[in-house]
Each structure stands twice: as C-alpha cells, then as structure tokens.
Amino acid sequence: MTPRWAGKCEACGGWNTIVEEAPRDEVPKGLSGKAGRRIDFVGLEGQAAPLPRLITAIAELDRVCGGGLVPGSALLVGGDPGIGKSTLLLQAAASLSRGSAVAYISGEEAVDQVRMRAQRLGLAKAGVRLASATSLRDIIATLDGGDSPGVVVIDSIQTVYADSIDSAPGTVSQVRACAHELIRLAKRRGFVLFLVGHVTKEGTIAGPRVLEHMVDTVLYFEGDRGHHFRILRAVKNRFGATDEIGVFEMTDRGLAEVANPSALFLAERRGNVAGSCVYAGMEGTRPMLVEIQALVAPSTLSSPRRAVVGWDSSRLSMVLAVLDARCGLALSGNDVYLNVAGGLRIAEPAADLAVAAALVSSASDTPVAADMVVFGEVGLSGEVRAVAQTDSRLKEAAKLGFAQALVPASLRKGRTHPAGNGLAIQPIGHLQDVLGLFRRGQ
Numbered sequence: 001m002t003p004r005w006a007g008k009c010e011a012c013g014g015w016n017t018i019v020e021e022a023p024r025d026e027v028p029k030g031l032s033g034k035a036g037r038r039i040d041f042v043g044l045e046g047q048a049a050p051l052p053r054l055i056t057a058i059a060e061l062d063r064v065c066g067g068g069l070v071p072g073s074a075l076l077v078g079g080d081p082g083i084g085k086s087t088l089l090l091q092a093a094a095s096l097s098r099g100s101a102v103a104y105i106s107g108e109e110a111v112d113q114v115r116m117r118a119q120r121l122g123l124a125k126a127g128v129r130l131a132s133a134t135s136l137r138d139i140i141a142t143l144d145g146g147d148s149p150g151v152v153v154i155d156s157i158q159t160v161y162a163d164s165i166d167s168a169p170g171t172v173s174q175v176r177a178c179a180h181e182l183i184r185l186a187k188r189r190g191f192v193l194f195l196v197g198h199v200t201k202e203g204t205i206a207g208p209r210v211l212e213h214m215v216d217t218v219l220y221f222e223g224d225r226g227h228h229f230r231i232l233r234a235v236k237n238r239f240g241a242t243d244e245i246g247v248f249e250m251t252d253r254g255l256a257e258v259a260n261p262s263a264l265f266l267a268e269r270r271g272n273v274a275g276s277c278v279y280a281g282m283e284g285t286r287p288m289l290v291e292i293q294a295l296v297a298p299s300t301l302s303s304p305r306r307a308v309v310g311w312d313s314s315r316l317s318m319v320l321a322v323l324d325a326r327c328g329l330a331l332s333g334n335d336v337y338l339n340v341a342g343g344l345r346i347a348e349p350a351a352d353l354a355v356a357a358a359l360v361s362s363a364s365d366t367p368v369a370a371d372m373v374v375f376g377e378v379g380l381s382g383e384v385r386a387v388a389q390t391d392s393r394l395k396e397a398a399k400l401g402f403a404q405a406l407v408p409a410s411l412r413k414g415r416t417h418p419a420g421n422g423l424a425i426q427p428i429g430h431l432q433d434v435l436g437l438f439r440r441g442q
C-alpha cells in the first residue's frame with residue numbers, strides 16, 4: 001500500500017512496477033452493471049450417466065486413458081522428439097478410424113512423409129483423413145465445418161500458430177492460445193482432441209508443461225533411445241487413475257503392445273551373478289518385475305563415485321547410510337553403481353530392500369538366488385517396512401516361475417498369503433538379516 005503515486009517500489013526497488021488496485025469495498029469494474037444469475041446447488045448423490053468411451057483397441061493406450069477416450073476431452077501426449085509419439089498416434093488413429101471419423105493434422109511432416117510411415121506400419125488402407133496444416137484459423141474453420149470428425153490429432157501443438165498473435169509458433173503465448181481455441185472447439189463439437197507436445201529443454205520454446213492445466217488428460221511417452229521399449233504414463237487424468245502405465249516395444253513395424261512387461265524386463269537377465277536382484281514392483285495397478293544391478297568396487301578416488309540409473313540417488317545414499325550405521329557394512333571407500341536393467345525408472349520406496357540386497361550381494365560377491373524376488377521399504381533405523389499390494393507382487397512372481405520371496409516381516413502379522421502361489425516366503429525384519437543371509441551363503 002502506498003498513499004500516493006509512486007514510481008519506485010519501496011519493497012523491491014523496481015521502477016514502474018506498482019499497479020493500482022480498487023479498494024475492497026468497491027464493486028470491481030468487471031462486474032458493474034448487470035446482476036448475476038443465481039447458481040443452483042445440488043447434492044453429491046444423484047444420477048450421473050456413465051461416460052461413453054471410444055475404444056482404440058490398443059489395450060495399453062485404452063487402459064492408461066482410464067478405459068478408452070471420452071468424447072469432448074483433450075489429451076496431451078508429451079515426450080522427447082523421436083520417442084514415437086507420431087507413430088503411436090498414427091496407429092491409434094488408424095484403429096479408431098474403424099468406428100469414427102478421424103482427422104490427423106500434421107504440422108511437422110508433409111503428407112508424403114506421414115503416408116510413408118503409414119505404409120511402413122501397414123496402415124495405408126485405414127480411413128484416416130490426413131492433412132498437413134499449421135494455421136489455427138484454417139484448422140478451426142475446417143473442424144468447425146459441417147461434419148466434424150469424432151477424433152482429431154494435432155501433431156504437434158508447437159507447429160500451430162494463430163495469425164492474430166505476433167510471436168513465433170512454439171512460444172508460450174502461441175501454444176497456449178492455439179491449444180485454448182482447439183480445446184474449446186473440441187468441447188463444443190464433442191470430438192476427442194489429441195495434442196502432441198514435444199518436451200523441450202528450458203528456453204523460449206514452450207513445452208507441454210504450459211498446457212497441462214488446460215487439458216483433461218496428460219500422457220507422457222518415455223523411454224530410452226537405446227532401448228526398444230516405451231512407457232506411456234498418465235500424469236493427469238480427469239477420467240481415470242493417474243498411476244497407470246502402458247508398455248510398448250518399438251519394432252520395425254511400429255509400436256507393439258507388451259502385455260507381459262515383467263518377462264520383457266527380465267529377458268536378458270543372467271542368473272547367479274553377484275549384485276543382481278529381482279525387484280517385485282508395482283506400476284499403478286500392475287505388478288512389474290525388474291532386475292536391479294549393483295556394482296560395488298574399491299575406489300581410488302578421495303570421494304568415491306555414486307552413479308545411479310533408474311532410481312533416486314538420494315534414496316541410494318540413504319540405503320548406504322543405513323547399511324553403514326545400522327548394519328556395520330561400510331561402503332564409503334567403494335565406488336557404487338546402481339542400475340535398473342532395461343531402462344525403467346523406479347519411484348517406489350518398496351525397492352529399498354531389493355537395492356540393499358543387490359548392494360550386499362555385490363559387496364560380498366555372493367549371488368542372490370536366481371529364483372528369488374525382493375521387495376520392502378527400509379526405514380532409517382534399518383527396519384524393513386511393509387508395502388502396499390503385496391499379493392499382486394507375489395502373484396506376478398509366482399506366475400513368472402520364481403520360487404522364493406524376501407519380504408517385510410510385518411507381513412506375517414494378520415495377513416494371509418495368497419494360497420497356492422507356491423512361493424517360499426522369507427520374512428525380513430531388519431536389514432541386518434539380509435547381511436546374515438549372505439554370510440550364510442543363503
């Protein structure tokens with residue numbers, strides 16, 4: 001508050017930064033004149049029609065979207081350039097074109113390029129309406145015409161521009177304005193709108209982040225260029241759960257669904273190697289077994305290396321500190337490398353115990369049994385804590401032929417293990433017990 005005109009802000013020292021605001025008790029200018037209409041409130045209980053859904057028939061995509069696509073909704077598909085967004089959406093478009101009219105508008109590639117991709121994917125015969133366009137005005141005019149399609153793909157939103165805005169395509173103001181208009185049209189005409197957005201490094205180009213709050217669903221397509229598999233992850237979904245993932249494999253004929261990801265992630269595992277341990281993890285509602293690899297080697301550096309791929313490095317520091325302080329296993333003179341095989345990223349604390357087992361296994365040069373899975377959270381005093389969805393984890397392990405499971409001891413209490421899965425359960429109460437296992441050579 002300043003009682004009179006001021007050119008310089010006393011608080012921050014900035015010039016011309018003070019803005020005049022009307023006092024509280026005045027009617028704000030924007031609302032003067034007409035009175036508003038009263039809004040009717042209703043109870044939370046009542047009839048809500050189930051949402052109709054368009055099914056893409058790509059099961060991994062449908063599941064991540066919460067069981068199909070909701071007409072009138074907008075989905076943002078983000079990801080690094082070259083990760084496979086266009087491929088995925090062309091495949092989805094082709095599949096959807098069997099039931100609805102689908103328009104694929106590419107601003108990145110010429111019509112011929114998209115046609116060549118369609119041919120390679122064996123989708124050239126699909127009834128997708130293809131166009132190469134970047135002018136928002138033309139796109140809106142076309143989609144708002146007589147028979148608007150049921151599904152529209154805009155590849156990518158960074159290439160679309162509104163001629164009423166001065167800045168270049170891909171800038172925050174362009175991306176926001178174009179997305180806003182397209183989303184409004186989608187709601188009005190009731191079509192499903194896919195917006196492709198490249199994830200970009202910080203800079204003047206707007207990445208998908210500026211759009212996240214505008215759309216109904218945000219999907220990120222992730223993966224390592226060096227690996228074949230790709231993960232489609234829902235980070236926001238107004239019509240479904242957000243912790244679902246879809247797993248795909250990039251083949252020479254496009255993206256193939258991976259119905260059994262555990263088998264894929266464990267495919268190249270060699271049993272009986274010290275430092276390797278199979279973690280029974282969860283991704284959303286899906287159990288997923290992955291191999292965690294650790295390498296502990298004597299270091300010549302004054303501050304030894306800690307390198308982590310696919311896991312949180314501060315979590316690794318914590319497990320190392322607990323092993324040191326609570327179990328007497330000091331690795332401070334060693335380089336420690338940790339790798340989640342296959343390029344998957346794990347975020348669950350439930351992987352702590354598996355990481356610890358891999359570390360101890362490598363440090364003691366004793367392999368973890370090849371038919372064993374491990375999961376459990378490790379607390380700061382070294383206690384092993386129970387984790388959620390134990391049954392799903394154990395069932396998946398049994399399904400893939402594992403015979404033993406190293407699990408938190410607290411599971412024993414009041415919990416029954418699913419009968420008939422045939423796993424020998426080894427309860428672990430404290431991280432110290434893991435060291436005991438390796439000393440005995442298991």
Ligand code: TYD
Nearest residue numbers: 081082083084085086087250251252253254
């Ligand atoms: P693309 O869908 O163009 O990526 P984005 O739209 O996210 O930029 O995918 C490009 C990559 O995918 C490219 O490196 C080649 C590879 N690819 C295949 O391996 N097999 C295929 O059948 C297709 C169409 C692409």
Ligand code: MG
Nearest residue numbers: 085086108155
């Ligand atoms: Mg593309």
